[in-house]
Amino acid sequence: MRPILSCLLAASLLVAVPLPIAAAADADLQTTTLAVENMTCSMCRITVGKALKRVDGVVDAKVDLKSKSATVRFDPTKTDVTALTRATTNAGYPSSIQRQE
Numbered sequence: 001m002r003p004i005l006s007c008l009l010a011a012s013l014l015v016a017v018p019l020p021i022a023a024a025a026d027a028d029l030q031t032t033t034l035a036v037e038n039m040t041c042s043m044c045r046i047t048v049g050k051a052l053k054r055v056d057g058v059v060d061a062k063v064d065l066k067s068k069s070a071t072v073r074f075d076p077t078k079t080d081v082t083a084l085t086r087a088t089t090n091a092g093y094p095s096s097i098q099r100q101e
């Protein structure tokens with residue numbers, strides 16, 4: 001094999017291999033939307049987001065000020081919804097489950 005071809009092959013492997021792994025990991029994640037109380041400004045939004053992301057097992061947390069909600073993606077083997085609501089409550093923003101997927 002000519003060097004240029006093996007190089008292209010290596011590059012395509014690098015791109016192709018991580019995708020199925022990421023997809024598998026994604027399927028194991030759980031998404032929950034929390035209704036968050038007390039949020040009044042963008043600083044509140046940031047505080048809630050930080051509190052959620054600090055929870056071990058949380059992959060992503062999107063906090064929406066307008067709808068007073070937080071959409072959290074997490075690994076259910078590492079954490080659960082109770083830990084999420086506890087985290088926002090401890091930060092001063094009590095929350096409850098709005099929607100669970």
Ligand SMILES: [Cu+2]
Nearest residue numbers: 040041043044
């Ligand atoms: Cu605020």
